[in-house]
Amino acid sequence: MMQMKIATKGTTLRALALATLATVGAATQARAQWSRTYEQFYLPGHFNWTFRREYATADRLFNAFDYGHAILYERLYTRPGAPTSDLETDEYNFITQKLLVSPPNLPLEEGAIEINYAKMAPEAKMMFDWAHLLHRQIYDVLASEEMTQADKDAKIAELVGYYKTRPDLAFSSTPKNMDLMEGQPYSLAFRQRYPKFNGLIWGYHWLQVGLYEPLMIGKTREERQAGVTAAVTRFRQMLENAPEHMPRIMPMTAAIAPTFAARYPEAAIIFDNLHAMHDVVSDILANNEKVPRERKRAAILEAASRYRDATSFNMSIAEWKSMGEMMGIANMGGPAVGVLTDWPTPTLPRGVSMAEAMKGMQHGSGAMPGMPSMPGKKHGADSAATKGGMAAMHGMSHGADSSAAMMPHMMELHERMMRDPVIRERMMADTAMRRMMQAMDSTHGGMQHDMKGMDMTGKAAKPDMSTMPGMVHEAEPATEPAHEPSAKASTAGKVKSAATKKAPTRATATTKKPASTKKATSAKKPASAKPAPPKPAPMDHSKMPGMKMPGMKP
Structure with missing residues (x-):
């Protein structure tokens, strides 16, 4: 009997120990899912709710935007x-x-709409809420008719400082490059699968940053009211024939609201990081192949941490400013202010990433603004001429149908690149490249380039354009071999040519003097056919720094 009691007691103790371990283990697992985030009251001030009173129509749209984000997630x-x-x-x-x-x-209350998402990633939801609150309070300051510009500057600086008191929620005021938004395994899934809804979200973001501009540049209350009304009208027009007129890439504050971004760069950078994070969360949730359900929380928290820190995926403020200019405001929905007589003309296909749009167009010692470095694609001078030449290539197609229209752009690019001393030196060191450029100059207007005393206007054969990918040219009619004219005829022709020669075009670097006439001799040389000029050597594209045309093999 005693042994039975002892055995029973031992069994009970073992069962209790196992139950305790199971409880501790469950608590540990549950604690890993617990969120320690908490809500915080907005910064008090008499300016609060000014935008709601003065611009009720626009303010109510933001309430609808909150629903759009919540139901999407x-x-x-x-x-x-x-x-x-x-x-x-x-x-x-x-x-x-x-x-x-x-x-x-x-x-x-977005938590009442995105119930399951909010329970899965409450930290990300709170980050969005905290940044949206900063958005609304800055609208209130800029909408105030009582505050001076100095008062507004001071209050916005105070608001940004107050926002940063929550490092667990605040987006970094250091610009993040596009690799964080578009270069991850799950990236681009949402925009490619849901182009209309993605365009709607980008339309939201266009208006959210675009409204700052009329509030900044309007000189009177009436001008500000008219500017806000015009921006709201443009947003509504974006929804017509969707997604035709919607942004094709994420609107950037420096492009859509340049006055605001120049005066308050920290706030502008925070909002760009906020909007990029919206895209990232959409991609993670939409890409079930790369991010299965059990890994979505971890992926969202990892991205959220990167958008809060000031050390990862960074780019300089100068790169951040120039990125919007290079990508083109027409691809972001167009300007938020000014008179528009027609829709902006985009130059990028829908769904393209910024990395794809900028592929092959690199400046300086690294990659294009906001893009990760690409090895083997560097050149030394980040010159304005080179930037202009690259911009000329922007959005150009390279099919047979566009070859004629493309040639003027290619020649302009050629000229601008050759004004870059680093590119010029490298290309002139390559004999094949030099022959190709001589042939191009001879074929297209006799352009000249003063390159360290080298005359590139010598006669050369036309380049074999059939070797250039994507270029199709009609065959030229066959002609009889040219015969050398007599000295007298040659002299007369040269005199006439010198008298009627037109002024050089802008592309001409030097002015050619008329050829001097020579006295004809009595002895005539027998006419003979000129040998066919040799074809230039094929271009070695790998030696053109920073250049990569579609269809060309490196």
């Missing part, structure tokens, strides 16, 4: 196998035809 997370029409048709039509037509009067 909830649908992507809870319905991973749903057809694209759930978002592209059903939700899109509800938002654009009902919600944006009659938006809510007050901000929505």
